[in-house]
Amino acid sequence: MELRQLQYFVKVAGKEHVTQAAEELHVAQSAVSRQIHQLEKELGVELFKQKGRNLQLTAVGQLFCTRVESILKDLDRAVAEVHEFLDPEQGEIRLGFPHSLGVHLLPVIIAEFKKRYPNVKFRFKQGMFTTLIRDVTEAEVDLAFISPFPDHHEQVSGDVVLTEELFAILPPGHPLAGESEITLHQLKDDKFILFSKGYSLRPIVLHACLEAGFTPKIAFEGEETDTIRGLVAAGMGVSLLPEMASYHNGNLAPTRVKISAPKVTRTIGLIYRSDDKLPLVAQSFRTFLLEHFNVKPCPEADK
Structure with missing residues (x-):
């Protein structure tokens, strides 16, 4: 054979x-x-x-x-x-990530890393929370950014690298668009534009609204941050987005307003397989990220 x-x-x-x-x-x-x-x-x-x-x-x-x-x-x-083994600075890193991190965070991180390791190659794979977990456990990727960070999972370990605040995203003509900050309860009568089922930001927003004392009226659903921002900017409703996901390039842009209560955040983590040692080049990338975010490393990956 x-x-x-x-x-x-x-x-x-x-x-x-x-x-x-x-x-x-x-x-x-x-x-x-x-x-x-x-x-x-x-x-x-x-x-x-x-x-x-x-x-x-x-x-x-x-x-x-x-x-x-x-x-x-x-x-x-x-x-x-x-x-x-022959040259750990010329390997390939297979990296998974959610769409919301591909707008701003990922390009900045990769650019900084490439300054230190210019010969390292990347193979990217975008996915939702469940697919990123699967890609890691099935060895489709070496590492994956993920949000929220899974607190308990038998097959993956990792590090929380960042906790990010979510902001209210309002149409430019919204009555609250000029405020420096608002409570989430003030949006109880608005129609909401949320991510579709399966996207990790959806339950975060739903839970926050329930904590604020109301169930949001969902007008539209989308699968990308650009879609959410565009629909909000067009006056179709309001939404909540992380700071990194609120960057935009076009002329049609929503207004971002801070939420004072309840505090809405999401964790961003870096995960890898629990039962497998990271390739040397992937370990170099992990070390770089922990230094970049000033995070104390989880000891399991170094065993």
């Missing part, structure tokens, strides 16, 4: 089509078909079955694919660790 056979098999399983797999692998279709046939012959089983114009994994093929994918990930990790 050859490594090339396993790589071809996983690619065909993902594409469910030999021709498309061959195109991505930059090899002839016949070469891919031959390797899959040899693999099936060696195993003594059929790994694929025909379904229309596509190929579908058989039951034993699905089982085999899960194992092979894990093996190939471990092999990629081993090769990366060898490269990092």
Whole structure:
């Protein structure tokens, strides 16, 4: 059994089509078909079955694919660790992050880090709270910024790097837009524009409104901070956004007002797998971040 056979098999399983797999692998279709046939012959089983114009994994093929994918990930990790051992300042960091941090925080952090380690490469993956947890636990990324920071999770550990205040975001013509600060209760009669279900900022805002004594009337839902800001600026409702998520570039912009009560905040953390040692280059990035935010490191990652 050859490594090339396993790589071809996983690619065909993902594409469910030999021709498309061959195109991505930059090899002839016949070469891919031959390797899959040899693999099936060696195993003594059929790994694929025909379904229309596509190929579908058989039951034993699905089982085999899960194992092979894990093996190939471990092999990629081993090769990366060898490269990092030879030169830890030229490795690659796989970093996950939520959309709200990609507007301002992430570009600033990466730019500062690249001044110190100019040859380090980054591979980014954006996601929601649950998908970022999954990406870390399944080794799709080495590290992930996440908000809120998960206080208890068996498979991930990390560090709270920042606690950020949320502000009221109001249309420019709103009666309270000229105030220096307001209470959240003063917005009880307004329509709210919130993030869709699954986004971590949504429950933070809902909980804050309940703490202020009311249930918000939801007019619209969005999936990006730019959408939330744009709808608020257009007078469609009000919202709450973290300071970093309230940056804007266009002419149509909402007004940001401080909330005096209740105090609404979110934690931002950096997480990694609890049962796995960070690659050297990722550990360098973590150390840089803790120094940048003046945070005492969590000891688990250094074991």
